[in-house]
Amino acid sequence: MNITLNGEAFECNNDTTIQSLVEQQKLVGKRIAIEVNLEVVPRSQYNTCQLQEGDKVEIVHASGGG
Amino acid sequence: MNITLNGEAFECNNDTTIQSLVEQQKLVGKRIAIEVNLEVVPRSQYNTCQLQEGDKVEIVHASGGG
Amino acid sequence: MNITLNGEAFECNNDTTIQSLVEQQKLVGKRIAIEVNLEVVPRSQYNTCQLQEGDKVEIVHASGGG
């Protein structure tokens, strides 16, 4: 299945959840936030949130800025 | 008939037109503009524009300002 | 004998020394400095410095200033 992850084309299994994506990206326990199709996905729903073909996923963190 | 003229209560005949009002106020030929109930009345319609009970009339001119 | 003390006419005995003047003015032990006829008199010479008729004496101290 193809999705867009942080602006790049990205391929993943059809049963991918946010949780599995996070694990696969080695971001478990990191301070991040995730948006799917412009909506924030609460951490509590990472397990249940199933990705769909064509989803636009953004994974963000805090970085230096003023 | 009672109208409001430049913010003041004003009494006039029932058949008063803008034109007659202007004449009565000795403003004929003066550089003025007139608004009835928030709408400008073109000079060409002074004769035909019949005032109604309760009309709000504004007669204005140019004065010093910056 | 007449001298000028801090700008004012001042009368004192003929045998007045700086020391006796200082005592008389209750300035013993105070932080002061003394000038006679535009010359500073060192503290060590208060006893020996005999005033003369018409001497101009200035007794000064530190005061608030910037």
Add this chain to the structure above:
Amino acid sequence: MNITLNGEAFECNNDTTIQSLVEQQKLVGKRIAIEVNLEVVPRSQYNTCQLQEGDKVEIVHASGGG
């Protein structure tokens, strides 16, 4: 005879006057002023002012400045 003219060594005949110097330099009629050994020589004395060995002569004019 050797003189210094405007800071440069300069050789001229023993009987040179300011006037002859001016003529030789083609400065006749020009707006100039002349100093010999730090003293101004009035135009009226150009003819009579005989230069001496070692004289320091300055010939100046007006130039752009602010």
Add this chain to the structure above:
Amino acid sequence: MNTEILKIGQREFHSRLLVGTGKYKDLEETRLATEASGAEIVTVAIRRSNIGQNADEPNLLEAIPPDRYTILPNTAGCYTAEDAVRTCRLARELLDGHNLVKLEVLGDEKTLFPDITATLEATELLIKDGFEIMVYTNDDPIIAKRLEEMGCVAVMPLAAPIGSGLGIRNPYNILEIVDNASVPIIVDAGVGTASDAAVAMELGCDGVLMNTAIAAARNPVLMASAMKKGIEAGREAFLAGRMPRKRYASASSPIDGSFF
């Protein structure tokens, strides 16, 4: 200089000084100061005629005849878009269809700063209605550009609060506005004396609109002349290209040829 043209919409002008007509002792002083200023564009307010009294009082437009000056009616005193639009429509009727107006919608009485959101709203309504708008605004470059893009024929940022005479408070913002503009930028309000007007022009502004600085001078007519010259001086200096500022001195007279 008099060959240089200031173009506002389709209208062309030689003078870059625009003046108001408020705060003068009388109409004669208004007339003389306006004349001395050399201004071609003159602002006027629209106010109620007096009812049932001295109908023969002298009229401003006799002192400042529309056939000689370009009358610029303003919306001074308006705090809402609606009032500003009403004022402009009355002005257009008053001036036989003349559609050039100075739009100002104020935010509060203490600062007389514009209410930017109401100003944008009024601008949209008036442009739809066919007006040519010279718009009073703050010195925010983004807002200035927006107003230009909406179709205003001139953008008029304030230099300082109206009537304060504080001069150009923030030259950087004015410079920024000028650099981005494709319509005339005219400093409106805040100028206090001739050098302020010159500074505005040296920043590259296309003109300056003022009233109090002239009317509240001890000698308004002489100050009007001073402003005329200040505007021309600043414009010429801008065109002539000033020398660079240097921290260190540099002699005007040559070192060469020194005899001492």
Add this chain to the structure above:
Amino acid sequence: MNTEILKIGQREFHSRLLVGTGKYKDLEETRLATEASGAEIVTVAIRRSNIGQNADEPNLLEAIPPDRYTILPNTAGCYTAEDAVRTCRLARELLDGHNLVKLEVLGDEKTLFPDITATLEATELLIKDGFEIMVYTNDDPIIAKRLEEMGCVAVMPLAAPIGSGLGIRNPYNILEIVDNASVPIIVDAGVGTASDAAVAMELGCDGVLMNTAIAAARNPVLMASAMKKGIEAGREAFLAGRMPRKRYASASSPIDGSFF
């Protein structure tokens, strides 16, 4: 304005702009810019004539004829009282006894600030020798007064370092000098553009002397015209009496008669 007189010693002038003749591309540019400036007093330096070469080179005083302009020879480049005195004496001879000079004795080459003690010394010598002195000084009010009391016909404080174009660095000092003066105070050096000249005049100065601001502009002749107008604008504004500065706004249009 042209009826107003600037009196320096016994000489009377209508223009309050004094200009130098240094740093121009050529004598023709010098001539045109000087003309455009409207200046009546023009400063020149005294330098060595070239020996044994182009004796026919054009002469500055043909471009700036002494019968048309009041030539003000300066002592630019002098670092001692003696050199300044020599220069003035040569200048007087050069100009057939003309005794008006601009005295400057410099302190160092980096700042071109005056050497005040040497300036006081030279002033004394030159006054004894019958010169009328327009003296370049710093902006110290005490020194300015001293120079006036010694008999200088004009005192010329710097606005900023010579050739820096930084404008009036310290208006308070200039104001102080003007308030105490009984001879003309002419700002000398530091002006960069027309508004700087206007500011100097608005402070009450009697005139401004400049060179680099005109000669180093991209277009010197146009800048000369800008300066002429800037000086007149500032002078008229000073005489007209500017409005007071106010922190708060004050409307130019009346509130009365608002119909909204």
Add this chain to the structure above:
Amino acid sequence: MNTEILKIGQREFHSRLLVGTGKYKDLEETRLATEASGAEIVTVAIRRSNIGQNADEPNLLEAIPPDRYTILPNTAGCYTAEDAVRTCRLARELLDGHNLVKLEVLGDEKTLFPDITATLEATELLIKDGFEIMVYTNDDPIIAKRLEEMGCVAVMPLAAPIGSGLGIRNPYNILEIVDNASVPIIVDAGVGTASDAAVAMELGCDGVLMNTAIAAARNPVLMASAMKKGIEAGREAFLAGRMPRKRYASASSPIDGSFF
């Protein structure tokens, strides 16, 4: 001073210096400078995590731990209300429901001035959504008041363009904003050195937010300390009530008792 409280919404702070975390050499410099500044509120940006690479790169929030600092996520780089709202929501999730944000919606890349209309739009949406907003705005007093009335917990006018280091360009506007405010006014952007920070506080501002002035100093950690002291100095001077400015001198030492 440390007894004085700065209250933003329901949060209380002792430091009036707010700092950003951008432009530092590395996280260690960020940590040391932030510590030296004494700041309690620290802004951060929200950016994409790197995918499939150095997942172990050090994290900003380890250098600036949220349990020690109040993290203020900003919407830097957003040019639309929608992007700003998305950023704030992601930040809130990232920070476990922390709802204090710095809203900035920019107008263009050259000036980094706010887009005021988009800022008002975003403010409305975010307040509906339960955020506490510290809002970056221009120095227009009318807009500042509007943002306060909409419910922002702090209004943050720019002193000068972001990263310009030009200092308070227009003290009058800042003063006007402060005088009308019932929420903290925090100068955001434009400060260049410690005296600029002191000036802002002397105008009565409640705090200053800065980043470049510290991060781009030759020695950021020392500059952070300078800024801490500058803020405190300015605040104390404001509370102490400065002497009036006088045009004329007044002796510090008494005349009485002079013996000469």
Add this chain to the structure above:
Amino acid sequence: MNTEILKIGQREFHSRLLVGTGKYKDLEETRLATEASGAEIVTVAIRRSNIGQNADEPNLLEAIPPDRYTILPNTAGCYTAEDAVRTCRLARELLDGHNLVKLEVLGDEKTLFPDITATLEATELLIKDGFEIMVYTNDDPIIAKRLEEMGCVAVMPLAAPIGSGLGIRNPYNILEIVDNASVPIIVDAGVGTASDAAVAMELGCDGVLMNTAIAAARNPVLMASAMKKGIEAGREAFLAGRMPRKRYASASSPIDGSFF
């Protein structure tokens, strides 16, 4: 910072704020403000003792004990070199041979500007007589250098007229003086608030001497603390090396990683 030393002659100090003792409500306020300022060098005037009356009035040197502070007697109020020399000799006797003095010879009562020629004269006499001189002067770089060359241990240019509180009127001159100096340059007089003190230090001055700015504040003790911090802030900022000023904005947050 406290490790950094200010060396005046052979004396070493940690504080760069020097304070006067005039214009306070009473000696207790003098004591508290001086303490709060952290100053190590404190100026005092020399005046006639009261004859035949309250011989027991409290003494300034009990509030400001010479064993704790370096007392700097000044020649305030002197208008001639002779009076200044007399004052210094009396001060030296008063303070048991202490030879550090602040020399000021004034030019007039309105400006309290120094009389430069009399100051130079007094400097020569006092140095012959073995004094260490911290000298009050105008902001002329040539004069400042001259005083240093004559052997003054510190040169103290005015920032603005004594007691005016106008701040640094001419930063260029102060900068010029600092750049050329090999002895400490201490701004004396004219500072009005904490940011003025910071500005002086950011220009590279070695210290600031003030009196009225503290004593005439509404709360002198708090202002003394503000000044202490302002001086330290300005010094640290100078040492830290401020960011360059830029006309244009530059973002503090990265563009990379934007997800919008």
